Amino acid sequence: MKDISILDNIFEIEENIKSNLNYIIKGRRLDELSDEELILLKELYLLINKQLENRIEFKKKKISDIREKISNIIYNK
Amino acid sequence: MEKKNLNENFIKKLKDTKTVVTHFGDDLDNRSSIYALEKWARENGILEEDETITVERVPAGKVKEGFINLDTGGHIGCREDEETIVIDGNPKEGIKSAIQALVERLNIQVPNQILEIADTMPTKISPFDTRSGLSLQKYTNIENVFEMAKEELLDKELTDEQLEKYGLMEAQKSQQKIVDEAVEKIKKYTKELSNGESVVISPEFIKAGSIIAYEMGINYFASIDAHKSGQGITFAINAKPGKVLPGNVREYGNKLVEQYKNQDGTSGVFVHPNNSMVVAGGPKNPDFKIDMSKEDMINKIDVLFKEYAREDLKKQIEQEDKMKNKLLNENIILDEKENQAKDLEKEVQGLNKKNIDKSIKM
Known part of the structure; x- marks a missing residue:
């Protein structure tokens, strides 16, 4: 990863994570970050990925519920 | 060299020199190798009953030409010519230790546990277990170590009776002190x-x-x-x-x-x-x-x-960044699937209402 552009496409993360990322990265490349900043960045990535995983589980459940509803209508349950 | 000649060469070299060369310092590998060789030499009449092998030491990884070199401490494998014989482990070729190389070279018998443990770090033995045979082997003579290995005690906790039998009661206390001091220093550094x-x-x-x-x-x-x-x-x-x-x-x-x-x-x-x-x-x-x-x-x-x-x-962050992209893509695909499912639901609901209306009219 030569530059960090994660802010452009993560629209679902919490505002405070976004502002923390903004604060850490300030448009710099990984090589330009200090060890402490890299540690924080990794922690934030872990948070973001955990949140995205949770969202995936939530969406899967929602789709499964809709499919069940459709099935109930079709078979007149 | 053919096998017969190899053995003749080995026996001649041992008879002539009555010496083996090994690395400075003792560990289970060179101790057991020298002991096993000496025992084999006596049983085969190469040494008299009261004779012992002289042990010469060299820096780890070095070979003394003109002698039998047993466990160089450098894992350099075996080599042999009329002048010099080297018997050593070679992990790249699956030979873990010098004792394993020696057993294969001379077809001699040693307890299996010695072969399993020498020059390796057995995962099932914790150094905190100051009663294990392996932790205590350095405190006793090699004959006792072979006896313990025959009873498969090297990877086990010794009971009070076993500590007493092998004269290791005091050794266990010393070992405990070593462990306690080491933990303290490790934390510090x-x-x-x-x-x-x-x-x-x-x-x-x-x-x-x-x-x-x-x-x-x-x-x-x-x-x-x-x-x-x-x-x-x-x-x-x-x-x-x-x-x-x-x-x-x-x-x-x-x-x-x-x-x-x-x-x-x-x-x-x-x-x-x-x-x-x-x-x-x-x-x-x-x-x-x-x-x-x-x-x-x-x-x-x-x-x-x-x-x-x-x-x-930085590599970990790059991995997490790749993972984030994968998860984001998965999210986008699921959004599409959700929308499709919602559209289908509406369609099915509409069809269902039409059927109900039709039934009422009939």
């Missing part, structure tokens, strides 16, 4: 690295330090000590079994190997073929020293590990 790992950089020799550090969850153990002459230093950097040393640490070790190369091609600095260890001097090569101050070497090792940790942390 442990440095947390930015990538989440940790390393011990100890400015003094810690008995059993590395194996205890690994058991405490530390991946790397470095120990730097002043040379016995009062000038220069010796050091060792080890990685936990199953791990290798960081690339930049190995690179530095290889640079020192070149820098301290002897005319015969050997070096006072040894980098283990499996990349788990860099060692310069120490018990297996006591005369060797690096011309550097202790502080400079501590700082050098510190910097090497910090650089490694930073690069590793």
Whole structure:
């Protein structure tokens, strides 16, 4: 990863994570970050990925519920 | 050389010299190899009952030409000609230890547990278990160690009766003291690295330090000590079994190997073929020293590990970034699927209402 552009496409993360990322990265490349900043960045990535995983589980459940509803209508349950 | 000639050559060499050459310092591998060879030589009439083999010591990794070299401490494998015989482990070819190479070479019998354990770090034996046969083997003679191995006690806790039988009661107390002191020093010299790992950089020799550090969850153990002459230093950097040393640490070790190369091609600095260890001097090569101050070497090792940790942390972030992209894509696909499911639901609901209306009219 030569530059960090994660802010452009993560629209679902919490505002405070976004502002923390903004604060850490300030448009710099990984090589330009200090060890402490890299540690924080990794922690934030872990948070973001955990949140995205949770969202995936939530969406899967929602789709499964809709499919069940459709099935109930079709078979007149 | 044919097998028959090989054996004749070996027997002749042993009869002529009655000597084996091994590395400085004792470990289970060279102790058991020398003992097994001596026993075999007596049983085969090469040695008289009251004769013993003379043991000569050389720095680890060195070979003394014209002799039988048994466990060089360098894992250099076996080689043999009419003048010199080398019997050593060669992990790259699946020979874990010199005793394994010796057993295969002469077809002699030793307890299986010796073959399993010599020159390896058995994972099921904890160094905190100060009653295990392996922890205590160095306190007793090799005959007792073979007896313990026959009873498969090396990887087990010895009972009070067994400690008494092998005369190891006091030894167990001494071993416990060594472990307690080591834990205290390890805590003092442990440095947390930015990538989440940790390393011990100890400015003094810690008995059993590395194996205890690994058991405490530390991946790397470095120990730097002043040379016995009062000038220069010796050091060792080890990685936990199953791990290798960081690339930049190995690179530095290889640079020192070149820098301290002897005319015969050997070096006072040894980098283990499996990349788990860099060692310069120490018990297996006591005369060797690096011309550097202790502080400079501590700082050098510190910097090497910090650089490694930073690069590793950047790699971890890159992995997490890839994972984030994968999860984002999965989210987008699921959004589409959700929309399709919602559209279908509306359609089915509409069709259902039409059917109900039709039924009422009929």
